[in-house]
Amino acid sequence: MERNPVNTAGDRLDPDRPTHPRTFPTHPARESDHQPAERSVEFPVSVVLPAGGTGERTGLQTPKQFCSFLGRPLISYTIQAFERVSWIQSIVVVVAKENMDLMMDIIQRFQHRKVRVVPGGSTRHRSIRNGVLALGEGEGEEKGEQTLPAGRPKVAIIHDAVRPFVEEDFLYKIAVAAKEHGAAGAIRPLVSTVIATTSENYLDHSLERAKYRASEMPQGFRYDVICQAYQRCTESDFEFGTECLHLALQYCGTNAKLIEGPPTLWKVTYKRDLAAAESIIKETLSRSACIITGGSAQAAALADALHKAVGALDMELDVIPDLVGVNSRYLLKEWNFIQVSGSQSGLSEVEALLTSLEAVNRALLHPVIVIWVHLNCSDELSISGRMAEPTAIMDLASVAKLRNILLYGIQLHQSKGTECWERSASRVAEITSALIRDRSPALVGQLLQA
Ligand SMILES: Nc1ccn([C@@H]2O[C@H](COP(=O)(O)OP(=O)(O)OP(=O)(O)O)[C@@H](O)[C@H]2O)c(=O)n1
Numbered sequence: 224m225e226r227n228p229v230n231t232a233g234d235r236l237d238p239d240r241p242t243h244p245r246t247f248p249t250h251p252a253r254e255s256d257h258q259p260a261e262r263s264v265e266f267p268v269s270v271v272l273p274a275g276g277t278g279e280r281t282g283l284q285t286p287k288q289f290c291s292f293l294g295r296p297l298i299s300y301t302i303q304a305f306e307r308v309s310w311i312q313s314i315v316v317v318v319a320k321e322n323m324d325l326m327m328d329i330i331q332r333f334q335h336r337k338v339r340v341v342p343g344g345s346t347r348h349r350s351i352r353n354g355v356l357a358l359g360e361g362e363g364e365e366k367g368e369q370t371l372p373a374g375r376p377k378v379a380i381i382h383d384a385v386r387p388f389v390e391e392d393f394l395y396k397i398a399v400a401a402k403e404h405g406a407a408g409a410i411r412p413l414v415s416t417v418i419a420t421t422s423e424n425y426l427d428h429s430l431e432r433a434k435y436r437a438s439e440m441p442q443g444f445r446y447d448v449i450c451q452a453y454q455r456c457t458e459s460d461f462e463f464g465t466e467c468l469h470l471a472l473q474y475c476g477t478n479a480k481l482i483e484g485p486p487t488l489w490k491v492t493y494k495r496d497l498a499a500a501e502s503i504i505k506e507t508l509s510r511s512a513c514i515i516t517g518g519s520a521q522a523a524a525l526a527d528a529l530h531k532a533v534g535a536l537d538m539e540l541d542v543i544p545d546l547v548g549v550n551s552r553y554l555l556k557e558w559n560f561i562q563v564s565g566s567q568s569g570l571s572e573v574e575a576l577l578t579s580l581e582a583v584n585r586a587l588l589h590p591v592i593v594i595w596v597h598l599n600c601s602d603e604l605s606i607s608g609r610m611a612e613p614t615a616i617m618d619l620a621s622v623a624k625l626r627n628i629l630l631y632g633i634q635l636h637q638s639k640g641t642e643c644w645e646r647s648a649s650r651v652a653e654i655t656s657a658l659i660r661d662r663s664p665a666l667v668g669q670l671l672q673a
C-alpha cells in the first residue's frame with residue numbers, strides 16, 4: 224500500500240506538531256468512560272479461569288468459551304479483561320485435554336501474555352482444583368520472552384471463563400476483601416423467587432427472596448484457604464458441588480465477605496447469551512470516532528455538518544486534520560475512523576490510514592472500522608470517474624479485511640443548496656453510525672450513496 228506523504232509512520236512520531244482535535248461529546252459521560260483510578264495491590268494476586276466445560280445448555284457443538292464473535296473467541300475476551308490489570312501476576316486457564324492445542328493456538332493468535340494452560344477435570348470443582356494447584360507451581364517458568372512470577376500468590380481469584388465483562392475496580396474489591404477475610408465473592412439480587420419442590424413436583428416451600436442472593440463470580444481466596452478447602456473436601460463435593468465459597472466455609476471455617484457486583488457479571492449460559500455478549504462488545508466499540516479531514520476545506524466543512532447532525536451518532540467525535548504527531552495516539556485506542564476526502568482526492572488518504580493501522584497492529588483484538596466519505600461535486604463527475612471508485616474501494620477493502628480492518632465507503636454529492644447539503648450530511652451521519660454499530664461484514668467494500 225502506498226503511503227500518503229503527509230501521513231507517514233515517521234511523521235506520526237513528531238510530538239510538536241500543533242494538530243489539536245476538536246471534541247464533540249454527544250452524550251453525558253458514562254461510568255465506563257472514566258479510567259479506573261490507578262490501583263496498587265501490595266500482595267501477589269493470580270487468577271484461575273475454569274474453561275473445561277462442554278457448554279451443554281447452549282445446544283451448540285462448540286463449547287461456549289470457544290465460540291467466536293467479531294472474529295475472536297469468548298475466552299480471549301475474558302483473558303484480556305484480566306491481562307490488562309497491572310497488579311494481576313499470572314493467569315491459569317483450565318481446559319479439557321482435547322482442547323489444549325486449541326487454547327494454545329488462541330493464546331498465540333491474540334498474543335496473550337501472563338497465561339498458562341492446564342488440563343481440566345470432569346466437573347467444575349475438579350477443573351478449579353487443578354488450576355489452583357497449578358498456581359503454586361508457576362515458579363519462574365519461562366514463557367516466551369517473559370518469566371512468570373515465582374512463588375505462590377497470596378490471593379487466588381477464581382472466575383468463570385464465560386463471564387467476559389469483569390472490571391478492574393471490582394476485581395480490586397474482591398482481592399482486598401479476600402486477603403482480609405480469607406474469602407470474598409460477588410453477589411447479585413435474585414431475579415426470580417427460589418422454591419423447593421417435592422419429589423412429585425409439588426411446591427414444598429418458597430424462600431423469602433429478600434433474604435437470598437445469587438452467587439456470582441469473581442470470587443477471591445487467600446491461597447492457603449482455597450488449597451486447604453480442596454484438600455479436605457469430599458468426592459461428593461467434587462462431583463456435585465457448585466460453590467467454592469461453601470468449601471471455604473465448610474472445610475476452613477472461613478466466612479466469605481460478600482460484595483454486590485454489577486449486572487455485567489452475568490454468565491454466558493444459553494445460546495442467546497452469546498448474542499447478548501456480542502452486542503455489548505459492539506456497543507463498547509462504537510463509542511468514539513475520529514474524523515480525519517486531510518486538511519481540505521471541503522472536508523472540514525463536512526466534518527462541521529456531521530457535528531451538527533451528530534445527535535444521531537451518539538458517540539464521541541473528534542475532528543483532526545491528520546494522524547501526525549500527537550494525533551497518532553488515535554491509532555492506539557479503540558477509535559473508529561472516518562476519512563473525509565475532497566472531490567479531488569482518491570483513495571490515497573485511506574490507503575495511508577490502513578498502512579498506519581497495520582503498522583501499530585491495531586486490529587489484533589477487535590476489527591477496526593474505517594469509513595471513507597468521498598465528497599463529489601456533481602458537475603465534476605465523469606462517467607468513468609463514477610465507475611472507477613466502487614471497484615477500487617472493493618479491492619482495497621478485500622485486502623484490509625484480511626487484516627481485520629472493515630472498510631466502507633460513502634459517496635456524498637455536494638450540492639450548492641444549504642438545505643440539501645444539510646440533509647446529505649445528516650444522511651452521512653446516520654449511515655456512519657449504522658456502519659460503526661453493526662460492523663456488517665456483508666457491507667465491507669460497498670460505496671454507499673448519501
Ligand atoms: N468440567 C468443567 C465444567 C465446567 N467448567 C467451567 O466452569 C465455568 C462455569 O460452568 P458452566 O457455565 O456450567 O459451563 P459448562 O459446564 O460448560 O456449561 P453446561 O453446564 O451448560 O454444560 C465455565 O467456564 C466452564 O467451562 C470447567 O472448567 N470444567
Ligand SMILES: O=C(CO)[C@H](O)[C@H](O)COP(=O)(O)O
Nearest residue numbers: 347383438439440465466467
Ligand atoms: O457462580 C457460581 C457460584 O459459585 C456458579 O455456581 C458457577 O458460575 C457455576 O455455574 P454452573 O452452576 O452453571 O456450572
